Amino acid sequence: MTSPQTEITTPLQKLEDARFDQIGIEVWMKRDDLNHPLIQGNKWHKLRLNLDQAAKQGQTQLITFGGAYSNHIAATAAACYERGWSSIGLIRGDELANNHQAWSLTLKQAQRHGMQFEFLDRQTYRLRHHQAWLDALQQRFPNAYLLPEGGSNEFAVAGFEKVINQLNQQCEGWTDLFCAVGTGGSLAGLAKYASPNQTVWGIASLKNADYLKPQIQNWIGSSKQNWRLLTEFHGGGYAKSNSEIMLKTKQFESKFQILLDPIYTAKLVWAFNTLLEQNHFQAGQKIVLYHSGGLQGCTD
Numbered sequence: 001m002t003s004p005q006t007e008i009t010t011p012l013q014k015l016e017d018a019r020f021d022q023i024g025i026e027v028w029m030k031r032d033d034l035n036h037p038l039i040q041g042n043k044w045h046k047l048r049l050n051l052d053q054a055a056k057q058g059q060t061q062l063i064t065f066g067g068a069y070s071n072h073i074a075a076t077a078a079a080c081y082e083r084g085w086s087s088i089g090l091i092r093g094d095e096l097a098n099n100h101q102a103w104s105l106t107l108k109q110a111q112r113h114g115m116q117f118e119f120l121d122r123q124t125y126r127l128r129h130h131q132a133w134l135d136a137l138q139q140r141f142p143n144a145y146l147l148p149e150g151g152s153n154e155f156a157v158a159g160f161e162k163v164i165n166q167l168n169q170q171c172e173g174w175t176d177l178f179c180a181v182g183t184g185g186s187l188a189g190l191a192k193y194a195s196p197n198q199t200v201w202g203i204a205s206l207k208n209a210d211y212l213k214p215q216i217q218n219w220i221g222s223s224k225q226n227w228r229l230l231t232e233f234h235g236g237g238y239a240k241s242n243s244e245i246m247l248k249t250k251q252f253e254s255k256f257q258i259l260l261d262p263i264y265t266a267k268l269v270w271a272f273n274t275l276l277e278q279n280h281f282q283a284g285q286k287i288v289l290y291h292s293g294g295l296q297g298c299t300d
């Protein structure tokens with residue numbers, strides 16, 4: 001696919017804080033929230049090679065899955081809209097079908113970009129990983145390209161090679177990279193292309209996320225052990241928050257003039273701050289926080 005975004009190198013913004021100087025660490029934020037107003041951050045990297053693959057197969061309709069607050073749903077709708085393709089979102093929660101007022105900004109925005117919705121009850125939604133159910137769906141839409149929940153698959157994972165290449169050029173010798181985790185596709189991609197002596201830390205935004213680990217290792221596709229999944233920073237669960245997270249988000253946003261989304265990057269920054277306060281870091285570490293976007297769901 002030829003899109004100007006393919007060539008964008010997003011800024012690596014240095015974060016200055018006396019606490020970093022005291023320990024002797026350096027910290028940056030990789031501003032992938034700036035790569036596109038709608039297909040932001042990790043979404044762009046996860047969709048890029050999937051869109052190429054669909055085009056190769058002559059498919060100009062995408063079907064994907066998500067909850068009402070899924071940035072992936074919004075990004076898929078926008079990407080299809082840009083190309084004049086159609087998109088269908090299978091959304092968790094049949095109670096939303098006749099209750100437009102309860103729709104999130106994310107759903108409203110996806111609808112503006114032409115996405116058609118089918119609202120599934122929670123039991124049916126659970127079938128999204130079952131091959132027989134997916135086969136039946138493909139039969140209903142024979143020309144559609146099916147994208148899994150969160151857009152995470154091997155093409156999504158491969159999309160992160162560009163991010164790591166950019167980081168290696170922008171920050172020689174970086175040692176640690178922190179990213180937010182939903183399905184784990186982004187963490188897997190970053191770890192896959194990072195070198196074995198660099199550590200990629202994933203901060204799970206959802207509760208009880210340990211079940212993601214085998215799939216993440218599978219995507220990395222090797223015995224590479226340069227990644228960790230931290231599961232204690234979910235703040236109450238997916239799309240939940242607490243007063244401490246909100247306070248840390250406000251402090252970070254006003255100090256560095258960088259907006260965070262409440263579901264993912266707010267928890268990433270909270271986790272990093274907590275680890276800093278627990279003296280987790282050592283002199284010489286060069287740490288990058290990955291801004292994966294998600295801000296399009298924060299404003300109408």
Ligand SMILES: Cc1ncc(COP(=O)(O)O)c(C=O)c1O
Pocket residue numbers: 041042070071072150152180181182183184185186187261264265292293294295
């Ligand atoms: C802003 C943002 N950051 C991080 C993630 C997590 O990405 P992944 O599902 O690849 O773990 C998402 C989910 O799509 C997201 O919207």
